[in-house]
Amino acid sequence: MTRRTLRIRPAVRTQAGFTLLELLIAMMILMIVTGIFVPSLIQAQSTISRSSARSISNDQARLAIEELDKEIRSGNVLYNPSACPPPPGNPNGPPTCDAANGITANMSLLIYTQTNANTRNPGNQCVQWRINAVDATGVSRLDRRSWSVNWQTDGIVSAWRDVADNVVNRQPPGGGAAVNAFSLDSTPSYGSRAVQITILTNGDPKNSQSRTVTTSTEITGRNTEYGYPSNICTTIPVY
Numbered sequence: 137m138t139r140r141t142l143r144i145r146p147a148v149r150t151q152a153g154f155t156l157l158e159l160l161i162a163m164m165i166l167m168i169v170t171g172i173f174v175p176s177l178i179q180a181q182s183t184i185s186r187s188s189a190r191s192i193s194n195d196q197a198r199l200a201i202e203e204l205d206k207e208i209r210s211g212n213v214l215y216n217p218s219a220c221p222p223p224p225g226n227p228n229g230p231p232t233c234d235a236a237n238g239i240t241a242n243m244s245l246l247i248y249t250q251t252n253a254n255t256r257n258p259g260n261q262c263v264q265w266r267i268n269a270v271d272a273t274g275v276s277r278l279d280r281r282s283w284s285v286n287w288q289t290d291g292i293v294s295a296w297r298d299v300a301d302n303v304v305n306r307q308p309p310g311g312g313a314a315v316n317a318f319s320l321d322s323t324p325s326y327g328s329r330a331v332q333i334t335i336l337t338n339g340d341p342k343n344s345q346s347r348t349v350t351t352s353t354e355i356t357g358r359n360t361e362y363g364y365p366s367n368i369c370t371t372i373p374v375y
Contacts, residue, residue: 194349200278204333242319248261264281274307335350
């Protein structure tokens with residue numbers, strides 16, 4: 137009868153762990169590394185956010201000017217933006233500014249235009265642009281609306297549409313006077329047919345590192361006041 141001997145092998149792995157001193161040293165190294173890299177990551181994220189906001193604002197301002205370009209070039213009547221229009225519903229009333237609704241001198245523009253006349257109804261429309269009142273964050277919006285010259289009977293009046301955000305014409309960052317968004321070129325040879333447009337945008341106006349970008353141009357109406365009464369858009373819907 138064969139006798140078998142049972143041998144117990146010693147444990148291969150040790151049961152020893154980290155000492156308290158080793159844990160403290162590892163935690164200190166981790167805190168130092170975190171303290172070095174986290175501020176850099178936060179700054180990089182902030183820079184990316186500012187750049188993204190600035191890019192979006194600039195694109196909106198550029199697209200707004202492209203739309204204005206079409207409407208002014210095909211405009212039949214351009215109203216002087218330095219003068220406020222008559223009060224809503226009363227074309228014979230005196231010029232009336234309405235700061236609460238963004239209708240103030242050189243911050244709003246009224247046009248009678250035939251742009252895209254073949255694809256919309258009615259073809260010729262009154263179009264109004266405005267730099268809205270400043271909100272709690274210190275910025276405004278560039279808005280647009282339109283209506284039929286017979287809006288009182290046909291009811292064709294569009295709602296205000298936001299075209300560009302973060303507009304700071306009314307309250308430039310860092311102080312200073314407001315910057316006119318719309319004005320007529322006073323050159324006599326232009327005959328009050330050239331509109332100067334300047335849109336200021338800033339993605340974060342309360343941040344001193346956020347840069348204000350100016351988008352400007354001058355556009356001439358080709359058909360301005362040709363065969364149309366100059367008061368065709370002075371009956372204005374409520375704001």
